[in-house]
Structures are given as structure tokens and as C-alpha cells.
Amino acid sequence: MNAADTRQRILMTAMELFWEKGYLSTSVADILSRSQVHSGSLYHFFPGKQDVLVGVLELYRDGIDAMLLAPNWDGVDDPIDKVFALLAGYRTHLIVTDCTYGCPIGSLALEIHEPDPVVRELMAANFSNWSAAIAGCFEAAADRLPKDTDRKALGEFVLTVMEGAVMQARTYRDIGYFDRNIAVLRDYITILLATEKSANFA
Amino acid sequence: MNAADTRQRILMTAMELFWEKGYLSTSVADILSRSQVHSGSLYHFFPGKQDVLVGVLELYRDGIDAMLLAPNWDGVDDPIDKVFALLAGYRTHLIVTDCTYGCPIGSLALEIHEPDPVVRELMAANFSNWSAAIAGCFEAAADRLPKDTDRKALGEFVLTVMEGAVMQARTYRDIGYFDRNIAVLRDYITILLATEKSANFA
DNA sequence: TGCTTGGTTGAATGTTCAATCAACTCATCT
DNA sequence: AGATGAGTTGATTGAACATTCAACCAAGCA
Structure with a gap:
């Protein structure tokens, strides 16, 4: 998986989760587990x-x-x-x-x-x-x-x-x-x- | 201060805070500190x-x-x-x-x-x-x-x-x-x- | 071959959170 | 006086939280 894939998967997953549960109720851990991305990768792309x-x-x-x-x-x-x-x-x-x-x-x-x-x-x-x-x-x-x-x-x-x-x-x-x-x-x-x-x- | 006062003050304070910050962003600690009530008292009146x-x-x-x-x-x-x-x-x-x-x-x-x-x-x-x-x-x-x-x-x-x-x-x-x-x-x-x-x- | 760079791993950190609880106060009742 | 119980206190608990970081990997290039 290349970088664009990872970034894109994070965003798509976050879009789903924010829609389902809202922003505040979605934890970073939720995004990580559903997108199968590790925390370090997420924080590599997003501050x-x-x-x-x-x-x-x-x-x-x-x-x-x-x-x-x-x-x-x-x-x-x-x-x-x-x-x-x-x-x-x-x-x-x-x-x-x-x-x-x-x-x-x-x-x-x-x-x-x-x-x-x-x-x-x-x-x-x-x-x-x-x-x-x-x-x-x-x-x-x-x-x-x-x-x-x-x-x-x-x-x-x-x-x-x-x-x-x-x-x-x-x-x-x-x-x-x-x-x-x-x-x-x-x-x-x-x-x-x-x-x-x-x-x-x- | 009697019991009715405490309950009422908790509710009034919570009403204010939920309006200002929303429910999810209001912590129990926020309610306690603004209402000058201790956690045990709040949990005495509210499960x-x-x-x-x-x-x-x-x-x-x-x-x-x-x-x-x-x-x-x-x-x-x-x-x-x-x-x-x-x-x-x-x-x-x-x-x-x-x-x-x-x-x-x-x-x-x-x-x-x-x-x-x-x-x-x-x-x-x-x-x-x-x-x-x-x-x-x-x-x-x-x-x-x-x-x-x-x-x-x-x-x-x-x-x-x-x-x-x-x-x-x-x-x-x-x-x-x-x-x-x-x-x-x-x-x-x-x-x-x-x-x-x-x-x-x- | 070794260096650089962009990306990955996942355990660890420190904080904040809702909730708990044993010990206490004090007005009321017997 | 003694017992009762509603109400209070605040330190404590354990989970969840966003974020960090040192180690690691692999592709590309010198």
C-alpha cells in the first residue's frame, strides 16, 4: 500500500465514522481500527x-x-x-x-x-x-x-x-x-x- | 443548603453548560466546579x-x-x-x-x-x-x-x-x-x- | 554497498473522564 | 440520649483518550 492509499483510507474511514457517530464520539482509535492503519501512520499524515x-x-x-x-x-x-x-x-x-x-x-x-x-x-x-x-x-x-x-x-x-x-x-x-x-x-x-x-x- | 437546592443548582448549572458547550463536551467535573457541588452529592441525586x-x-x-x-x-x-x-x-x-x-x-x-x-x-x-x-x-x-x-x-x-x-x-x-x-x-x-x-x- | 527519505509499527505517556465509596454531618424521631 | 437516614465530602479508581517516539522497513540513488 502506498502513501496515497493510506491517507485516503484514513479519510474515507473518518468520513464514515463521523457520519455514523459524530466527530466527538469518534475516537482516533476507532479510525485506526476500522481503517487498519497504525497510529504512527495517521500522525504521519495528520498533525x-x-x-x-x-x-x-x-x-x-x-x-x-x-x-x-x-x-x-x-x-x-x-x-x-x-x-x-x-x-x-x-x-x-x-x-x-x-x-x-x-x-x-x-x-x-x-x-x-x-x-x-x-x-x-x-x-x-x-x-x-x-x-x-x-x-x-x-x-x-x-x-x-x-x-x-x-x-x-x-x-x-x-x-x-x-x-x-x-x-x-x-x-x-x-x-x-x-x-x-x-x-x-x-x-x-x-x-x-x-x-x-x-x-x-x- | 437543603436537598432541593443542591439538585436544583446541579440542573441549572448543567442547563447552562449543555447550552454553552454541548452535552458531550461538558464533563461532570465542569458541572461540579461551576455549581460548587461535590461529586458524591451529584451522584446521590443522579445515577x-x-x-x-x-x-x-x-x-x-x-x-x-x-x-x-x-x-x-x-x-x-x-x-x-x-x-x-x-x-x-x-x-x-x-x-x-x-x-x-x-x-x-x-x-x-x-x-x-x-x-x-x-x-x-x-x-x-x-x-x-x-x-x-x-x-x-x-x-x-x-x-x-x-x-x-x-x-x-x-x-x-x-x-x-x-x-x-x-x-x-x-x-x-x-x-x-x-x-x-x-x-x-x-x-x-x-x-x-x-x-x-x-x-x-x- | 551504504545513505537518504518517506512511510510504518505499536508500546508507552500523561491526561481527562465518569463513577465509586468509606467516612462523615446533622436534623429528626423514638 | 440514642438511633436513623438523608445528604455531603473528596480522594480514589480504572477506563478511554489523543498523542508521541524510538525503532524499523523498503525503495531509489550515489
Whole structure:
């Protein structure tokens, strides 16, 4: 096994574990045993546990298109459909994990109360990429929305609804909470699409 | 100091610390030193650290009216105004803490990945009380909303938006993310209020 | 052949943690 | 007075923790 392999295996394993158990509840020993790497090797590549987290957040940031958007948007052309296709991806995740898992970035954001600036900015960058992708959908459908619609704010709002909906489904262990939240969001967006382009709700 | 005092001081201190640092990052020693209680006394009242968390969650659950709703709804009569008055209370919290703190229940919900059933159900009960209070506002304003509006789902949606908006403001350390999210929610509710009662968006 | 360099090994370190417990205090009751 | 028991004290325990380090290995090059 060469160096790139070891580093990569550490990051992939840490990504899994942080998602399953959270960052604080994942020990370096957990990462070592699951990845079959010895402590010295891990500390050869990463100064400390937090730097592994930084590496994982960079993987998420750089992989949003290939890992998240592309799989969910395969075969979906309409930009509004893309918004709900992405949300449906989160629904699938909840279903296959019996409503136990959630958005890894959102979990980290609430789990780490006093994050290092590097970590906090990487979490923010992940959020920004996510909501910018959604805002791009609304941009592509701008001619079907009220013309004063703030597409960027709407992208942030969809992120908000996803995070809140996942949080509730997870807490109640009941997908109904996710579905009802998304249904309300769909109602809102349907209203926007049905609104005369000249209407102004500001 | 009598027994009730000691128990109460432990719970109040733990409530503070869990809010400031989170549950996992708060050590029993932290609770002991800030509350000026000795370890034996804490373990006299609580079998373990998790039972302190249970006590704190019970305080939140039983105190939602006196601690959360009453202060924010003082002098506010209109039920729709109450919804946004409560959200304004969270905004104030963010402002006075420089966007570092968040909803204590939401943080716990994402921080503890495999919660004990007792803990999980208490978190769910807290969410239920919160969204039921908001749903009650929509119920009180039912005659101003489209008649097929699912008021319970709308209460859950407001909780979702609050949690997501707080999460983003906290992650970016920027109140703008909270404000824009609430503005979008306000837009939606304004539309609902402006809709003919006979309209049907189902 | 021997040197250098990047990577590996895993026992050891020092710290922090939740939890324990035997000894104590003191108000209340008989 | 003597007994009872709820409550307190704080040193102690053992596990878990992130991190270190000296020894080691192997590929590439002089």
C-alpha cells in the first residue's frame, strides 16, 4: 500500500465514522481500527484529530458535484424538479438508515460548539456550495418565478428546510416529519410558480 | 443548603453548560466546579451524567410556557404576530451571543447520535411542545388562512425554519442568514393570509 | 554497498473522564 | 440520649483518550 492509499483510507474511514457517530464520539482509535492503519501512520499524515476532520470537510466540499448532485440529478432536467430530487435523496438516506442518520455537515455544525476557524469556515463553505447549487436551479427557472424573487435566499431556505426536516425525522424516528415539511415547502414553491411574473410580495 | 437546592443548582448549572458547550463536551467535573457541588452529592441525586441530561430536558419540557413563550408573547395578542415574536426571541439570543449559541434542543438532537430512548423521547417531546404552540397560533388564526391549511404541519415547518436558520447563522456567524430565512417564511405566510379562504393548494 | 527519505509499527505517556465509596454531618424521631 | 437516614465530602479508581517516539522497513540513488 502506498502513501496515497493510506491517507485516503484514513479519510474515507473518518468520513464514515463521523457520519455514523459524530466527530466527538469518534475516537482516533476507532479510525485506526476500522481503517487498519497504525497510529504512527495517521500522525504521519495528520498533525491531529482535528486535521482529519479538516480533510473530511475538504472531501465533502470538493465532492459535492460528483458525490451528491450528479447521482441525484441523473436524468432530471427541469431545475425545479432538481430541487426536489435532491431532497428525495435525503429522504432515501433516512429510509435506508431507519431515520437514524442525518446531514453530516449539519450534525457537525451543531455538535462542535466552539469550532476552530478553519473548521467553521469549511462547514460554511459546504453550506454555501449546497445552497448555491439550489439557487442555481431557481436561477435557471427565474422566468417562471416572480421576477423579484431572491433566488439566493430561496436556496438558503431550501437548505434550512432540509436540515430542519432531517433533524425532526431523526429525532422522532419518523419519516412523516420529513415528508410534511417538504410538502409545505413544495406548496410554497408551487405558489411562487403559479404567481404572475409581475406580482410583487416584497 | 437543603436537598432541593443542591439538585436544583446541579440542573441549572448543567442547563447552562449543555447550552454553552454541548452535552458531550461538558464533563461532570465542569458541572461540579461551576455549581460548587461535590461529586458524591451529584451522584446521590443522579445515577449518572445522562440522568442529569434527562433532568435538564424535563426542565425545558415543563418550562416552555414560563421560560420561553410567556416572555416572548408578553403584550402580543395577534396569533400570527406571536409566531414571529417567538422567532424574534431567537434572533435576540443570536445577537447577544454574537451568533455563537443555538437552540439547546436542536443542538442536543444532532449531537447525540445514538440517544437512549428516554433522552430521544424527551427531545421529541420538546419539539412537539414547541411546534404545537405555533400550531395553536395558526389554529387561532384559522379563519384567516386557506381553509384546507394543515395547521399542525405548518407548526412543524416553523420549527424547521427556526432550527435551520439558527444553524446557518451560527455556522456563518452572521445574523443575515437568520434574517433572510425568516423573511422567506414571512413571505410564505403572508401569501397564505392573502389567499382567498376558499383557495385550495393541496 | 551504504545513505537518504518517506512511510510504518505499536508500546508507552500523561491526561481527562465518569463513577465509586468509606467516612462523615446533622436534623429528626423514638 | 440514642438511633436513623438523608445528604455531603473528596480522594480514589480504572477506563478511554489523543498523542508521541524510538525503532524499523523498503525503495531509489550515489
